Amino acid sequence: MNHLSLIIKREYFNKVKNKSFIIMTFLTPIIMIGLIALVSYLSQLNNNSVNTISVLDESGLFLNQFEDTENTKYELLTNISLDDAKKQVELAETYGLLYIPKTESIDSLTHKITFYSEDSPSIIVLKNIEEALEDKASTIKMKDAGIDPEFIKELTVNISTNLETFRGEETSKFGSVMKLAFGGFAGYLLFMFIIIYGNMIMRSVIEEKTSRIIEIIISSVKPMKLLLGKIFGTSLAGITQFAVWIILMGILSTVVALIFGIDMSGQEELMAQASQNPETQEIVTKFFAEMQNLPILNLVIMFVFFFLGGFLLYASLYAAIGAAVDSETDTQQFLLPILMPLIVAVYVGIFTVIKNPHGGVAQVFSFIPLTSPVVMLMRIPFGVPIWQQILSIIILFATFIGTVWFASKIYRVGILMYGKKASYREIIKWLKY
Numbered sequence: 001m002n003h004l005s006l007i008i009k010r011e012y013f014n015k016v017k018n019k020s021f022i023i024m025t026f027l028t029p030i031i032m033i034g035l036i037a038l039v040s041y042l043s044q045l046n047n048n049s050v051n052t053i054s055v056l057d058e059s060g061l062f063l064n065q066f067e068d069t070e071n072t073k074y075e076l077l078t079n080i081s082l083d084d085a086k087k088q089v090e091l092a093e094t095y096g097l098l099y100i101p102k103t104e105s106i107d108s109l110t111h112k113i114t115f116y117s118e119d120s121p122s123i124i125v126l127k128n129i130e131e132a133l134e135d136k137a138s139t140i141k142m143k144d145a146g147i148d149p150e151f152i153k154e155l156t157v158n159i160s161t162n163l164e165t166f167r168g169e170e171t172s173k174f175g176s177v178m179k180l181a182f183g184g185f186a187g188y189l190l191f192m193f194i195i196i197y198g199n200m201i202m203r204s205v206i207e208e209k210t211s212r213i214i215e216i217i218i219s220s221v222k223p224m225k226l227l228l229g230k231i232f233g234t235s236l237a238g239i240t241q242f243a244v245w246i247i248l249m250g251i252l253s254t255v256v257a258l259i260f261g262i263d264m265s266g267q268e269e270l271m272a273q274a275s276q277n278p279e280t281q282e283i284v285t286k287f288f289a290e291m292q293n294l295p296i297l298n299l300v301i302m303f304v305f306f307f308l309g310g311f312l313l314y315a316s317l318y319a320a321i322g323a324a325v326d327s328e329t330d331t332q333q334f335l336l337p338i339l340m341p342l343i344v345a346v347y348v349g350i351f352t353v354i355k356n357p358h359g360g361v362a363q364v365f366s367f368i369p370l371t372s373p374v375v376m377l378m379r380i381p382f383g384v385p386i387w388q389q390i391l392s393i394i395i396l397f398a399t400f401i402g403t404v405w406f407a408s409k410i411y412r413v414g415i416l417m418y419g420k421k422a423s424y425r426e427i428i429k430w431l432k433y
Contacts, residue, residue, distance in 0.1 A: 004225045004232075011204070011233025016240060025241050029248035037256045051095035051125065056085045058102045059109065065136045072125065086116055096121055098129060106137045106144075180353065183378030186303050187349050190310055190373050191342055197238040197311065198318035201230060202331065205322030205411075223412035227404060231315045235308075295381065302380055302389055309396040310373025313403055314338065320407035324427060341370035349378040357382035367392050369399035406431070 015021055050070075056077045057063055066074040075094070077085050082099055089097040096117030103109040113133065115121060139149045221229075321334045348365045356362060357379045366376040366384075372392045380389065413430040 003221050004229050007221065007226060007229025008233040008236070011230050012236050012240075015200070015204075015234060015237035021237070021241070025244050026248070029245050029252060033249055033252040033256060036253070051122075053095050053098055053125075053129075054085065054089045055098045055100070056080065056082065057100040059100050061103075061106075061140060062100055062133060062136055065132050066129075072128070089116070090118070093118075095125075100133075106141050109137070180378070180381070182299065183353065183381045184350065186299070186377040187346060187374035190307055190377065191346060193238065193242070193307070194311055194314045194342065195339075197234060198314050200238070201234045201315050202318040202322035203328065204230060204234065205319050206325065206328060210326065224404065224408040227316065227319055227408050227411050230319055231312060231404075235311060235315065238311075295383070298389075299380055302393075303377060305393050306373040306377055306396070309393060309400060313369060313373075313396065313400045314342075316400065316403045316407040320410040323411040341368075342374070345371035345374035349375050353378045353382070358384075363388075367395060369396045372396055 050073055052073045052075055053066075054075045054077050055062075055066060063076060068074060072095075077088075077097075080088070085097055085099070096115055099114045099116065100109070101112050103112065115126065115129070142149045317338050321331055321338070324334065325331050345365065348361065348371065352359065352362045352365075353375065362375060362379055365371045366379055366388070373396065376384070376389065376392050409431050410427055
């Protein structure tokens with residue numbers, strides 16, 4: 001066991017003292033915060049700009065239909081021809097010109113309204129204009145047909161179904177979307193961590209194998225301990241890097257927000273929209289209400305277990321591949337069978353969990369060790385029984401132990417093989433030694 005702790009320390013300090021590791025540890029948060037700050041700044045500039053739209057309404061039906069907003073102002077043009085209006089708007093460099101021609105009936109107007117602009121206008125601006133025109137046109141048509149529009153509105157019924165479990169817990173459709181987002185983020189984070197640091201373990205094994213350092217190490221350490229030491233040491237280095245990223249990003253985002261006055265979270269913009277738009281305010285209220293209903297403690301605890309179990313399982317397979325090959329170019333034929341379960345897990349989580357998180361397919365894949373870390377993390381926000389979570393973790397760690405034994409048999413033979421490309425048939429022979 002003393003050898004194992006020495007190997008873990010050696011692997012850990014070799015990684016954290018590496019120049020490229022140090023550079024990426026400190027450079028990545030700076031790049032990420034810089035990109036987020038740039039996007040936030042550009043978004044604030046875009047939101048602070050006011051678009052002026054000129055309206056030439058020859059029909060006279062929509063003169064009072066357009067209301068100014070925080071980002072859009074409407075300017076009515078009268079006693080002017082279309083050609084003169086286009087020249088005036090172009091010279092003034094306003095956002096655009098909305099032209100509504102004379103019409104005999106509302107139906108003939110549907111394909112004659114034109115929006116003139118220098119460049120393609122925003123889809124949101126066009127949608128707001130079209131909604132205002134459609135609302136007014138529908139009102140005119142109903143009045144022409146002798147129907148009171150207010151009476152129609154009174155007859156319209158909007159149904160919102162309340163969702164509640166048999167245990168009395170209230171849920172909602174918005175809450176289901178939030179749960180899927182939390183679970184998807186956790187699963188995707190694990191997916192990326194496995195790929196990034198699994199490849200780091202594999203490259204480390206290949207480097208030691210090609211430099212022949214491993215021949216000296218293997219003479220005094222059992223392959224199983226050497227393999228575990230590499231996995232645990234690199235895992236700790238990855239967790240250290242990840243923790244530094246979180247701390248630095250938190251500090252940098254606070255500094256950028258204080259010095260440059262940039263809202264990194266977008267919370268100020270969201271609250272401003274909520275104060276002006278009742279629909280946005282309702283969404284914000286639902287968001288905070290659903291946040292309280294999420295099983296946060298359960299999510300955090302199980303995330304740690306599935307994160308560690310899933311990474312250790314795949315890390316042992318990556319180490320075995322590194323031992324079986326002489327260069328990184330030879331790893332492609334072995335990586336696909338490892339990555340396929342991860343990709344399947346992501347797709348099963350997205351397309352199956354969202355439809356039925358407690359269905360047969362979702363449950364089966366949440367117990368298969370190669371897919372359970374991703375699928376189970378996506379299912380937990382929807383309320384998975386504790387016994388299923390514990391059983392899945394037990395299966396996951398038991399499989400990790402079996403995989404380490406399996407990988408160590410490949411490791412002890414493959415680590416000393418040089419100049420020969422390993423095949424699947426060759427690897428099966430190594431397992432019998």
